[in-house]
Amino acid sequence: MSSTSILAYEHLTFSVPVPNTRGERKKLIDDVSVYGRPGELLAIMGPSGAGKSTLLDLMAFRKSPEDGAKASLSFLLIHLNGTPIDASVMHKISNFVEQEDALLGVLTVRESVEYALRLHSPWLSRKIVRERVERVLTAVGLQSCAEQHIGTPISRGISGGQKRRVTAACAMVTYPRILLLDEITSGLDSTAAREVISAIRTLAVAEGIIVVATIHQPSMETLSLFTNVHFLSHGKTCFSGKVDDLDLFLQRFSRPVPKFVTPAEHTMNLLNDDFSQTSGSEQDRANGIVYCANEMRDFYLSSEFSRIATASFASPSTSAGGTRTGTPVPLDGINGDMSYLMKLVWNTYVLSERSAKNYSRNLLAYGVRAGMYGGMGFMLATIWIRLGDADSTINDRLSVYFYSVAFLAFMSVAGIPSFLEERAVFHRESRNGLYTALPFVLANTLVNLPFLFFCTVFFTVVCYWAIGLHNGAVPFFRFLAFLYLAIVAAESQVVVIAALIPIFVAALAISAFMNGFWMSVGGYFIKAESLPRFWYFSFHNLDYQRFSFELISKSDLDGLVFKCNNIINGSCFCAYPSSTPELCTVSGDDVLKYLKIDGTSYSKWSAIMVGIIVIYRIAYVRSLVTSNGYRSFFH
């Protein structure tokens, strides 16, 4: 059965309160209707601030229109006409491509597109995935660079235009019915912009995708790839119709297109009042370039162009210009039928695979970081070398415990840049309904834990015996485990901060502050019991560094005996109150008692740390959902 759909948004209005007024509102979009058909490309144009992005957000249900607006996808089938669509339907059938390319730099072009499809359509066989990816890459002209990496700060990858096409391919590979593109060509030169739009058009025509794109100053060649164009000024429609009709419209409006200017440029000049005060030059006037958005709108509304635009969407027809449109994928079954649990397991699996690939290839982010932990181990090993059993080295030992916990935890800030890259990809993919925050966090945790374990082992192996910490396998593994818990807790804290504040310098500063704060109330610089009561009863008891420090102190000091070397007039003076002055020794237990951490319980303290980590991870899911807006709640 052949079917033609019409996407219709009618009478969209959106306003915001005007600050410092009594309930006054400013209309950013004023009674705008937009239509689209499969295989057609609609360009939304207008001067800066005209409301293009706002309109696209409304169409994607990222903003809510005011009462009276209606959005519908009319399926002109035998018995169904004008099915109203809501946000959840829209999320299933559409894909929104934002201005920025959020891609993982170490993946190849093919991998990036393939992961998008696997996350979207779990039930597809490997063969179908391969074929589909191949088809999309060919359609968007990325075949020749399919095995090239996207690019990282240390290895140049594909060009800006190719990146834009990868982003578009990631969206188009998931069988969207509607593709919304926000300034897809911004930052590209005219050749690259034409290539991007041409690639999108090829697939849109072949697969019957409705494409709506906001676009700035396209060249004539690029604009001619669009079927229709919609001009906005101050949130109002000033022209909507076929690209080919624009020239005629301007003639009838008595503002014919001057020489060497394209119809689109001319229209933009007429709608742009930003510089009308200063640049209304004689020459402009001579060329008919005078701001006249209101006149153009009135002329458009009373002209046959407006009637044609509306009427052409009121009845079924083939795509304009004789282009062949593909048969659209039916609404139901687009996202397949899979239980929530199955989808969670699948998405966690695919995201873990992708994350592991990212870790293993990202030398700058993860290799340097692992090396840094090894370097810190080397520093400790060579500075605190062979501490021995003199009581004068007890404080040095305590500083080893503190340094290991506090500085390794502190260095978790090194993970922020790579996390922000992953977060941007999460943001794009989850807002387009590929998966939610939970599988992302689970996958991130699954891949992050072994990496952090490796870093902890690396650090510990390098310095443990060189310093001369407690001999034996059990104390060694305890040191490793307790340090690992601290590093995992620190990492968990950092990702929550970076999820909430995805600005590198801000996340770095806040994470550094938090770690400095935990150091201050941990009981090392100031004995816990000497802390002001407020800090002791509040943050000291929530401090993951404190628990790790106490666990490591107990594990290492328990059972050690130190010789007191300070003998004055035959009397023995020890660095800490001793329970065995007659032997002129002080035990590790004496030190623990003096510091009031002898009551440390391995199991309880470890359980508290695991609890802190779990709470941080839950907060991580919450903060991703919060920072991502509403979309994650829809599936």
Ligand SMILES: Nc1ncnc2c1ncn2[C@@H]1O[C@H](COP(=O)(O)OP(=O)(O)OP(=O)(O)O)[C@@H](O)[C@H]1O
């Ligand atoms: N939440 C908001 N509150 C107040 N004003 C807003 C809000 N969002 C957008 N605006 C204003 O609405 C107008 C339209 O913004 P929008 O981003 O949609 O324009 P645009 O046509 O996409 O501009 P550009 O081409 O420069 O990106 C602008 O003047 C902008 O400052």
